[in-house]
Amino acid sequence: MVEEKNILLTIAYDGTGFSGWQRQPRARTVCGELEGLLSAVCGIPVELFGASRTDAGVHARGQSASFSGRMGIPATGIERAVNDALSQNRLERVGEIRIVSALEKPMGFHARYDAKGKRYSYRIRNTGRADLFLRNYCYQVAEPLDADAMQEAASFLVGEQDFRCFLSAGGNPQKTTVRRIDSCSVEKQDDEIVLTVSGTGFLYHMVRNITGTLVEIGSGKRLPAEIKRILESRERSKAGHTAPPQGLYLEEVYY
Amino acid sequence: MVEEKNILLTIAYDGTGFSGWQRQPRARTVCGELEGLLSAVCGIPVELFGASRTDAGVHARGQSASFSGRMGIPATGIERAVNDALSQNRLERVGEIRIVSALEKPMGFHARYDAKGKRYSYRIRNTGRADLFLRNYCYQVAEPLDADAMQEAASFLVGEQDFRCFLSAGGNPQKTTVRRIDSCSVEKQDDEIVLTVSGTGFLYHMVRNITGTLVEIGSGKRLPAEIKRILESRERSKAGHTAPPQGLYLEEVYY
Numbered sequence: 001m002v003e004e005k006n007i008l009l010t011i012a013y014d015g016t017g018f019s020g021w022q023r024q025p026r027a028r029t030v031c032g033e034l035e036g037l038l039s040a041v042c043g044i045p046v047e048l049f050g051a052s053r054t055d056a057g058v059h060a061r062g063q064s065a066s067f068s069g070r071m072g073i074p075a076t077g078i079e080r081a082v083n084d085a086l087s088q089n090r091l092e093r094v095g096e097i098r099i100v101s102a103l104e105k106p107m108g109f110h111a112r113y114d115a116k117g118k119r120y121s122y123r124i125r126n127t128g129r130a131d132l133f134l135r136n137y138c139y140q141v142a143e144p145l146d147a148d149a150m151q152e153a154a155s156f157l158v159g160e161q162d163f164r165c166f167l168s169a170g171g172n173p174q175k176t177t178v179r180r181i182d183s184c185s186v187e188k189q190d191d192e193i194v195l196t197v198s199g200t201g202f203l204y205h206m207v208r209n210i211t212g213t214l215v216e217i218g219s220g221k222r223l224p225a226e227i228k229r230i231l232e233s234r235e236r237s238k239a240g241h242t243a244p245p246q247g248l249y250l251e252e253v254y255y
Numbered sequence: 256m257v258e259e260k261n262i263l264l265t266i267a268y269d270g271t272g273f274s275g276w277q278r279q280p281r282a283r284t285v286c287g288e289l290e291g292l293l294s295a296v297c298g299i300p301v302e303l304f305g306a307s308r309t310d311a312g313v314h315a316r317g318q319s320a321s322f323s324g325r326m327g328i329p330a331t332g333i334e335r336a337v338n339d340a341l342s343q344n345r346l347e348r349v350g351e352i353r354i355v356s357a358l359e360k361p362m363g364f365h366a367r368y369d370a371k372g373k374r375y376s377y378r379i380r381n382t383g384r385a386d387l388f389l390r391n392y393c394y395q396v397a398e399p400l401d402a403d404a405m406q407e408a409a410s411f412l413v414g415e416q417d418f419r420c421f422l423s424a425g426g427n428p429q430k431t432t433v434r435r436i437d438s439c440s441v442e443k444q445d446d447e448i449v450l451t452v453s454g455t456g457f458l459y460h461m462v463r464n465i466t467g468t469l470v471e472i473g474s475g476k477r478l479p480a481e482i483k484r485i486l487e488s489r490e491r492s493k494a495g496h497t498a499p500p501q502g503l504y505l506e507e508v509y510y
Contacts, residue, residue, distance in 0.1 A: 014387055059388070092395035092499070094385040130349040132269055133314070133392060140347035244347070 006068040006107050007075055009034075009048075010100040012061045015245070016136040017096055020056040021063070030054075030097060034065070034082070041081040044069040051115045051253040055205075057136070057245035062100065062119075064253040066111035075102040117182065117254040119198035122211045123247045127191045138192065139211070139247035145218030147188040152224035153217045154184040154195070156231070157210065164234040166213075168205035168242060177203055177234075186214065193218070196251075205242055213240030261323040261362050262330055264289075264303075265355040267316045271391040271501070272351060275311040276318070285309075285352060289320070289337070296336040299324040306370045306508040310460075312391070312500035317355065317374075319508040321366035330357040372437065372509040374453035377466045378502045382446045393447065394466070394502035400473030402443040408472045408479040409439040409450070411486070412465065419489040421468075423460035423497060432458055432489075441469065448473070451506075460497055468495030 011034070019027035023035065031048055038046040050065040073081070079102040086095035123138035125131065130140045164177035181199040195211055213230065216222050222240070230238045266289070274282035278290065286303055293301040306319040328336070334357040341350035378393035380386065385395045419432040436454040450466055468485065471477050477495070485493045 012387055014390075092385065092390070094387055094390045094395055096387065096390075098385075098387055130347065130353075132267055132349055132351065132353055135269075135347070135349045135351075137388060140349055 002070055002072040004068065004070050004107060005075075006066060006105045006109050007078060008064060008066045008103045008105045008109065008111060009078075010102075011063040011065060011097065012100050013059065013063065013097040014136075015054060015057050015059045018056065020058070021050050021052065021054045030060075030063075031065070033097060037082050037085050038067065038078070041078055041085070042069065042071040042073055044071055049110060049112050051111045052118060052202075052250050054248075054250055055245050058248045058250070059137070059246075060250040062252040063250050064111045064115065064255075066105065066109060068107065075104045078102045111253070114255055115201075115253050117198060117200045118202060118250065119196065119252045119254070120202070120207045121249045121251050122195040122197075122207060122243065123249070124193040124195070124211070124215065124243075125191055126193050136246050139215075139243050141215055141219075143219045145193055145215060146220065147186050147193050147218065149220075149224050150193070150195075150214045150218040151186040153214055153227045154186050154197075154210075156225070156227045157181050157184045157197075161231055162234055163203055163206055163231070165230050165236055165239045166206045166209040167203040167236060168209060169236070170204065179203065179206075184210075198252075198254075207248060208243045208245065209236075209239055209241075211243035211247070215243065216240040257325055257327040259323065259325050259362060260330075261321060261360045261364055262333060263319060263321045263358045263360045263364065263366060264333075265357075266318040266320060266352065267355050268314065268318065268352040269391075270309060270312050270314045273311065275313070276305050276307065276309045276315075285315075285318075286320070288352060292337050292340050293322065293333070296333055296340070297324065297326040297328055299326055304365060304367050306366045307373060307457075307505050309503075309505055310500050313503045313505070314392070314501075315505040317507040318505050319366045319370065319510075321360065321364060323362065330359045333357045366508070369510055370456075370508050372453060372455045373457065373505065374451065374507045374509070375457070375462045376504045376506050377450040377452075377462060377498065378504070379448040379450070379466070379470065379498075380446055381448050391501045394470075394498050396470055396474075398474045400448055400470060401475065402441050402448050402473065404475075404479050405448065405450075405469045405473040406441040408469055408482045409441050409452075409465075411480070411482045412436050412439045412452075416486055417489055418458055418461055418486070420485050420491055420494045421461045421464040422458040422491060423464060424491065425459065434458065434461075439465075453507075453509075462503060463498045463500065464491075464494055464496075466498035466502070470498065471495040 023031045087093045125138040160180040184197045278287045380393040415435040439452045
């Protein structure tokens, strides 16, 4: 039935080939690709609102985005039609982007403004042997890292705090730089160290700047407790480097 | 010292972004990229001869290639300079192609003509859940495959035989289609089934056509012993489909 619908998409993508999430006039972006396909499938001009504006090279297993309009196609039909169009590889039915689910939501629901929190993971490959097949999927760090020291430092990040020290220049001006981190864990998995962080919201480059700082702690350049002084300073220059985009995954958006 | 040298390179590459190994006028190829860099580094026009002409999308951990000419730079200097130029990512020092080693060989040595054999592996991801981050690195097969049946069939491939049934149309005309396979194993590893095959030489698409046939055996469409009749038929049409390129890895060239 043709009626006004509000659709929430959960989306996975490999960010390697995209100039990030956010639509741009002359660049290939995830949002731009999806808007084109959704407009064709739904028969209306679609404007898609993503919960997170992931940077170029950043991946997602659970980005959320919503759009609305008068359309006849049900949510399940959108999922199927868009995934068909996205399957570059017909035999195996897998593409760079996949709609994980499409759900009809009440009018007024908005993927960005209604998000209660997000969970990200960051993959560090910590071995002297770089793996060229993983170059777009993790941060290659040759120096041995002490995951326990990184976990100790990570525990100081939990709670409601001013995270201004982890805000990169170039982000949108922010009203407040106070956020709440609900959990932050560092886990060693074979040749990798995986950081998982969830919270109410994240500043521009915040997870990558946290990761860079934790890597410097893991390599022994800084002590774990130093992260408390970095937070108190509220100065970006006191924190560590910005870890590269390809290790970062948007895992889930909470509502 | 500037003198006539013959250099053997061992090369790893991610084939995703290339139109295969072999130089072509208006396509990005691994050989073409390397010839450009080697010419600049060695100060001579370099013609590089690869042991295997891998197809578009096929990967290598151990391709071999040789070139010769009058040059002052030692083999170790070539390795370092080319890898520096190939490190797209300066921080992590990893690119799409890497020179694993560069060795000086006696004049007259030729990477292709002196090769005694090759080993390939083929990665099949065998689960209903396609992983979009692996789409360029394995063959996604949703139907459950019986690895034991595939191994039973694979054992019939070992030995010196006429492998014409696994030669795809479009390859170079071959004098003989007799080759010797020294080993062919099928191993289940978590969500993957990995085929490893080594032999004296391989016909055009031979490993991919063997893989496609073994997948049909693994899914129960054919019986393991059928592979004997397929071999005897010497007809391509009797064998299975051509497995896609992205699951194939050239692991090693033997001398």
